[in-house]
Amino acid sequence: MKIAVCIKRVPDSETRVKVANDGRSLDEAGVKFILNPYDEFAVEEALRRKEAAGAGEVAVIAVGTAASQETIRTALAMGADRGVLLQADAVPADGLAVARALAAELQDGGYDLILCGKMAIDDQSYQVGPMLAERLGLPCVTAVTTLSLEGGKGVAEREIEGGVEVVEFPLPAVVTADKGLNEPRYPALKGIMAAKKKPLAVKPFDGGTVGVAVTGMGLPAERQEGRIVGEGAAAVPELVRLLREEAKVL
Amino acid sequence: MAPRFQGIDFYDGDSLLSEEERAVRDTVRDWVEDELMPVIAEHYLEGKFPRELVPRMAELGFFGANLPEEYGCAGLNNVAYGLIMQELERGDSGVRSFASVQGALVMYPIYAFGSEEQKKRYLPALASGELIGCFGLTEPDYGSNPGGMITVARETADGWVLNGAKMWITNGSTAQLAIVWAKTGPIEDVSSIRGFIVPTDAKGFTAKDQKGKLSLRASDTSELVLEDVHVGKDALLPRSGGIKSPLMCLTQARYGIAWGAIGAAMACYDEAVSYAKNRVMFGKPIGAFQIQQVRLAEMLTEITKAQLLCLQLGRLKDRGTVTPQQVSLAKRNNVDMATECAREARRLLGANGILAEYQAMRHLANLESVYTYEGTHDVHSLILGQEITGLSAFG
Numbered sequence: 001m002k003i004a005v006c007i008k009r010v011p012d013s014e015t016r017v018k019v020a021n022d023g024r025s026l027d028e029a030g031v032k033f034i035l036n037p038y039d040e041f042a043v044e045e046a047l048r049r050k051e052a053a054g055a056g057e058v059a060v061i062a063v064g065t066a067a068s069q070e071t072i073r074t075a076l077a078m079g080a081d082r083g084v085l086l087q088a089d090a091v092p093a094d095g096l097a098v099a100r101a102l103a104a105e106l107q108d109g110g111y112d113l114i115l116c117g118k119m120a121i122d123d124q125s126y127q128v129g130p131m132l133a134e135r136l137g138l139p140c141v142t143a144v145t146t147l148s149l150e151g152g153k154g155v156a157e158r159e160i161e162g163g164v165e166v167v168e169f170p171l172p173a174v175v176t177a178d179k180g181l182n183e184p185r186y187p188a189l190k191g192i193m194a195a196k197k198k199p200l201a202v203k204p205f206d207g208g209t210v211g212v213a214v215t216g217m218g219l220p221a222e223r224q225e226g227r228i229v230g231e232g233a234a235a236v237p238e239l240v241r242l243l244r245e246e247a248k249v250l
Numbered sequence: 251m252a253p254r255f256q257g258i259d260f261y262d263g264d265s266l267l268s269e270e271e272r273a274v275r276d277t278v279r280d281w282v283e284d285e286l287m288p289v290i291a292e293h294y295l296e297g298k299f300p301r302e303l304v305p306r307m308a309e310l311g312f313f314g315a316n317l318p319e320e321y322g323c324a325g326l327n328n329v330a331y332g333l334i335m336q337e338l339e340r341g342d343s344g345v346r347s348f349a350s351v352q353g354a355l356v357m358y359p360i361y362a363f364g365s366e367e368q369k370k371r372y373l374p375a376l377a378s379g380e381l382i383g384c385f386g387l388t389e390p391d392y393g394s395n396p397g398g399m400i401t402v403a404r405e406t407a408d409g410w411v412l413n414g415a416k417m418w419i420t421n422g423s424t425a426q427l428a429i430v431w432a433k434t435g436p437i438e439d440v441s442s443i444r445g446f447i448v449p450t451d452a453k454g455f456t457a458k459d460q461k462g463k464l465s466l467r468a469s470d471t472s473e474l475v476l477e478d479v480h481v482g483k484d485a486l487l488p489r490s491g492g493i494k495s496p497l498m499c500l501t502q503a504r505y506g507i508a509w510g511a512i513g514a515a516m517a518c519y520d521e522a523v524s525y526a527k528n529r530v531m532f533g534k535p536i537g538a539f540q541i542q543q544v545r546l547a548e549m550l551t552e553i554t555k556a557q558l559l560c561l562q563l564g565r566l567k568d569r570g571t572v573t574p575q576q577v578s579l580a581k582r583n584n585v586d587m588a589t590e591c592a593r594e595a596r597r598l599l600g601a602n603g604i605l606a607e608y609q610a611m612r613h614l615a616n617l618e619s620v621y622t623y624e625g626t627h628d629v630h631s632l633i634l635g636q637e638i639t640g641l642s643a644f645g
Contacts, residue, residue, distance in 0.1 A: 014254060032256075070269050077273060186277045189311030189324035189334075192270050 038117025077187030095127025097207030308379030322374030339510030344469030356383030422472025
């Protein structure tokens with residue numbers, strides 16, 4: 001079983017972020033970066049597939065700055081076999097450019113399965129997995145919570161509005177992971193040491209023409225302070241009126 | 251739900267750590283958050299060591315992590331090892347004590363004084379948690395003066411016979427093997443002290459849980475009695491000799507304790523900051539009162555100093571130039587500062603501070619033991635005094 005996992009370095013969801021002086025990027029000073037949590041599910045799933053098969057290879061591929069090597073090594077510490085960084089000055093906002101570069105790297109790799117997170121928690125574009133599948137001419141199943149593979153075929157469950165959808169697809173395919181797919185392991189200390197010795201190839205990123213650019217970025221407006229409209233039953237009509245006319249929630 | 255523990259890093263100490271040191275720290279931090287924190291208060295109240303956590307700790311590589319990979323260990327440097335101790339003690343001193351004893355007081359002496367055969371036989375099994383060990387040095391009447399011990403080992407035709415009693419032995423009732431220190435010569439001959447690997451199921455060996463502890467309640471502390479315990483010739487640690495050997499083990503453990511104390515202090519500080527921001531009294535958060543701000547400022551200052559102290563101590567240890575006196579200074583300073591942080595945090599938390607639901611008083615009670623074990627605070631003062639003046643104030 002040969003599996004590729006596409007991963008991304010993102011700011012920790014518990015970090016307080018600031019917009020940089022240019023007004024369209026993140027101020028990275030003091031920000032902790034992590035392996036995108038949805039990609040972590042993808043890495044874990046790939047490792048479990050390889051372990052269940054008793055043989056195979058798990059390769060992790062990232063598009064990012066040089067700092068993404070650390071993120072790749074996190075996946076290697078979890079147990080992936082080798083890493084590839086397609087090094088860019090910055091990750092382009094255009095998901096298609098990222099997908100093109102990943103497709104070029106993966107197309108002749110002979111992978112049985114390509115896993116991605118369903119989205120990156122920083123830009124939340126949901127684009128790269130499906131676009132990558134399109135570029136490779138492979139079926140794509142997104143936001144998967146259960147996956148089984150057998151005899152060149154995959155069956156996946158996806159959570160849809162109010163229920164579960166079961167889909168079947170031939171391999172190879174691109175599958176994007178959702179929360180619930182598995183419980184990712186911690187990188188064990190021996191794994192962290194072993195990761196230093198695993199191959200990590202760095203290649204220049206080439207995504208072709210970039211069609212989308214970020215022109216501005218801002219923090220959400222501070223929440224307004226609550227206000228007390230009155231006390232007891234007498235205040236109810238006014239409260240209902242405000243909820244209906246001002247807040248428009250009734 | 252309380253936010254995940256993010257560490258305290260006022261001086262960007264992270265930038266002084268390597269990528270793998272940070273990765274090791276983060277793995278232990280996540281494990282403590284996810285698997286230790288939810289169960290620790292209950293174990294503490296019940297006076298029970300969370301033994302069910304041992305296999306996971308072993309699997310992740312927490313035991314003897316600074317020993318070489320060829321013996322099934324992680325082969326980490328000493329800074330990474332220290333960070334493991336820090337994060338474990340952020341959870342609980344008793345759990346850190348378990349790992350300290352297993353790694354620094356059982357695996358280390360086998361590694362340092364054992365034969366190749368002993369190392370191959372025991373170290374991988376101890377690293378994997380298949381075997382649990384304890385360390386028998388202290389006796390009922392010989393604590394700060396271990397050289398006075400009266401436990402003896404007499405050589406026979408086919409091995410050794412041990413007699414004596416050991417006290418305050420962490421993991422004593424849990425362990426399958428004990429590293430027991432005994433005199434092989436006359437009782438006044440300190441140079442005749444040797445170490446032995448004693449199986450705890452040997453005839454004549456008994457371990458008894460020490461009841462009534464108000465500190466380190468999530469840790470097994472036992473008394474060991476050895477009555478004509480026969481062991482083979484291969485039980486002797488061949489390269490051990492004199493009181494220096496067990497003291498070398500203690501230096502390893504004290505090194506980890508100096509780091510561990512930072513963890514306990516960070517836990518208390520973190521809890522105190524969060525409480526100070528949320529607890530409202532006289533119409534404002536208590537963190538807005540000067541007296542609480544002074545408390546928090548003191549804590550942060552002392553934690554930051556202790557972090558920088560330990561980091562340099564670890565770099566010296568990795569360089570191979572660290573002295574036992576430098577370790578003494580760090581153990582003495584950091585445990586004392588952590589105890590103060592825990593006490594001040596407990597006070598800041600007011601009445602809530604006495605509940606097991608919060609961490610401060612559990613840490614405070616634990617740290618009183620840590621203050622006393624592995625060389626009391628006062629003994630470390632004398633070690634430093636001797637180093638400074640060249641004059642011994644012992645005895």
